Structure formats: structure tokens, C-alpha cells
Amino acid sequence: MLTSIKNQEILVELKNGETVFGKLSNCDxxxxxxxxxxxxxxxxxxxxxxxxEIYVRGNHIKFLRLPDxxxxxxxxxxxxxxxxRNRTKGRRGPGNFQKRNNxxxxxxxxxxxxxxxxSHNNSHNNANNNNNNNNNSGKxxxx
Amino acid sequence: MSISPQEENKAQTxxxxxxxVEDLYLESYAFTTAAAIVGSVDRKIFVQLRDGRNIFGILxxxxxxxxxxxxxxxxxxxxxxxxxxxxxxxAEVPRGVFMVRGENVVMLxxxxxxxxxxxxxxxxxxxxxxxxxxxxxxxxxxxxEEKERAKQYLKRGLIHDYVKADLY
Numbered sequence: 159m160l161t162s163i164k165n166q167e168i169l170v171e172l173k174n175g176e177t178v179f180g181k182l183s184n185c186d187x188x189x190x191x192x193x194x195x196x197x198x199x200x201x202x203x204x205x206x207x208x209x210x211e212i213y214v215r216g217n218h219i220k221f222l223r224l225p226d227x228x229x230x231x232x233x234x235x236x237x238x239x240x241x242x243r244n245r246t247k248g249r250r251g252p253g254n255f256q257k258r259n260n261x262x263x264x265x266x267x268x269x270x271x272x273x274x275x276x277s278h279n280n281s282h283n284n285a286n287n288n289n290n291n292n293n294n295s296g297k298x299x300x301x
Numbered sequence: 302m303s304i305s306p307q308e309e310n311k312a313q314t315x316x317x318x319x320x321x322v323e324d325l326y327l328e329s330y331a332f333t334t335a336a337a338i339v340g341s342v343d344r345k346i347f348v349q350l351r352d353g354r355n356i357f358g359i360l361x362x363x364x365x366x367x368x369x370x371x372x373x374x375x376x377x378x379x380x381x382x383x384x385x386x387x388x389x390x391x392a393e394v395p396r397g398v399f400m401v402r403g404e405n406v407v408m409l410x411x412x413x414x415x416x417x418x419x420x421x422x423x424x425x426x427x428x429x430x431x432x433x434x435x436x437x438x439x440x441x442x443x444x445x446e447e448k449e450r451a452k453q454y455l456k457r458g459l460i461h462d463y464v465k466a467d468l469y
Contacts, residue, residue, distance in 0.1 A: 173405070175352070189402065202437075219398060220402060221400060222349070222400040222402075223397060223400075224398040229361060
């Protein structure tokens with residue numbers, strides 16, 4: 159999720175109460191972050207320090223405050239990555255046209271369900287998606 | 302995790318209402334790890350952090366570490382009544398989209414949006430900056446107390462376990 163807001167300004171609070179405000183330039187799955195154009199605030203908010211770049215070990219983070227627009231961007235990014243995954247899956251096995259068709263039917267059903275639900279339960283659907291993908295790839299391996 | 306009578310009740314009521322099939326589906330599974338909060342996604346929840354903060358917001362997503370993303374989050378501080386004035390006090394400040402690292406979470410719970418503000422009516426709202434300062438002072442006092450206690454314990458050969466970060 160964090161990768162989708164690269165190059166936006168976030169505020170990080172560390173466990174010791176110090177805060178770091180800056181542009182997110184990189185992050186990883188451990189929540190380690192690199193920020194640029196940083197304002198580093200320590201000593202109970204009394205002291206400020208301007209830095210060009212900072213690396214924060216994810217371990218040390220208490221919480222992050224993100225821009226309000228992040229939810230939509232995350233959603234978009236998620237959709238894109240799912241699409242990409244499906245596309246690469248389809249390309250991998252040129253021989254099994256039939257199987258790929260099955261995949262597509264499955265996908266249609268899923269999106270249909272999503273529309274009729276019309277609520278924001280994206281996370282559930284994503285979980286379903288993952289499951290389905292796994293199942294499909296398993297099938298292909300057996301064949 | 303066995304299903305408590307309460308939850309069973311809830312399941313039955315939602316069944317009779319026929320409104321939320323998804324709820325029913327989820328409640329039939331006994332999640333024990335971070336997945337237990339899957340039913341609270343897109344609901345308003347309350348989170349208490351290890352530093353004593355209370356955050357209220359809509360849970361949008363989470364992961365296996367119980368890292369949480371809250372939307373339209375509000376931080377609220379509760380303070381005891383000033384002596385002489387009977388009213389307890391509270392203060393709140395909007396926090397926008399708020400992402401909490403799971404290890405800092407003490408507890409979280411779903412809120413009943415019809416009743417969540419009822420208790421605030423008996424309390425007076427004060428300015429957040431003011432409240433925060435007072436809250437920090439309270440925490441500092443508590444810290445001092447715990448330090449003193451640890452010293453006394455140590456004198457008697459006991460260890461008083463108190464971690465600096467645990468101010469809840």
C-alpha cells in the first residue's frame with residue numbers, strides 16, 4: 159500500500175515521540191522508509207532540524223499520517239497490479255487455451271459479484287482473487 | 302475462539318433481518334490471529350496505542366501484523382474533572398488517514414455509531430492543545446511514580462517491570 163504514495167509528503171512518528179515529515183522516496187515490506195526534504199522534529203516538539211534525506215528503520219515507527227487522497231490511489235494501484243498479474247498468468251502457458259478461458263469466466267463472475275455488492279469491501283474481494291489465482295495456477299501445474 | 306452467546310445472538314438477529322449475509326458468513330469462521338478483525342473492515346473502530354493515545358476512525362485495511370489503516374481518524378483525549386468542577390473533559394483533533402504499526406496497538410474495538418457520542422454529552426470539550434499538554438504532564442507524573450516504585454522494589458530485591466513506552 160505504501161508504494162502507491164511514493165513522492166508524496168507523509169508524517170512519521172517514531173516510538174520515542176520524535177516526528178519526521180518529508181516526501182516518501184522509497185519503502186520496503188519491513189516498512190523501512192527513505193524520505194527526502196525532511197523536517198525532523200525532536201525533543202518534545204521543541205527542536206527542529208532540516209535534512210536532505212533520512213532513512214527510518216520500520217522497526218522504530220509508531221504510526222504514519224498519510225495524505226487524504228491515498229485511499230483512492232491505493233485502490234487504483236491494487237487494481238492495476240491485479241490486472242498485471244492476470245495478464246502475465248495468461249501469457250505464461252500458450253498451450254492451454256481452454257484453461258485460460260476458464261480463468262476469464264471466473265473473473266467475470268467475480269466482477270459481477272463486486273458490482274452487485276456495491277459496497278467498499280475491496281479487501282475481501284482481493285482475498286478471493288488471490289485464492290482463485292492460486293487455485294488456477296495449481297490446476298495448470300497438474301495439467 | 303468459540304462463538305459467544307452474544308455473537309450467536311447477533312448472528313441470529315442479522316439472519317432474521319436478512320440484511321447482511323456477509324456478516325453471517327464471516328462469523329461462522331473462527332479467526333484467531335490478526336484476521337479476527339476482518340469483520341470490522343469498513344466499520345468505525347477505536348484503537349488504543351501503547352503511548353496512551355485513543356484513535357477513532359474507519360478501518361479500511363490491515364495486514365498480518367495488525368498494521369491498521371484508519372480513514373477520517375480522530376484522536377481523542379479524555380481527562381478527569383478539575384477539582385471543584387464536576388465535569389470530566391475531553392478533546393479531539395482530526396488526523397486524516399492514519400496508519401498504525403501493529404506492534405503499537407494495545408486494543409481495538411468496533412464502535413456502535415448510534416451510541417458512540419452518548420458519553421461525550423456528560424463531558425465538556427476543551428481545546429486539544431491544552432488537553433495534550435495536560436495529558437503529557439499526567440503521563441510524566443505517572444512515569445515518575447513508576448520509577449520511584451521500581452526503586453523501592455529493587456531495594457527489596459524485586460524487579461518491577463515497567464516499560465517506558467507503556468503509558469496506556
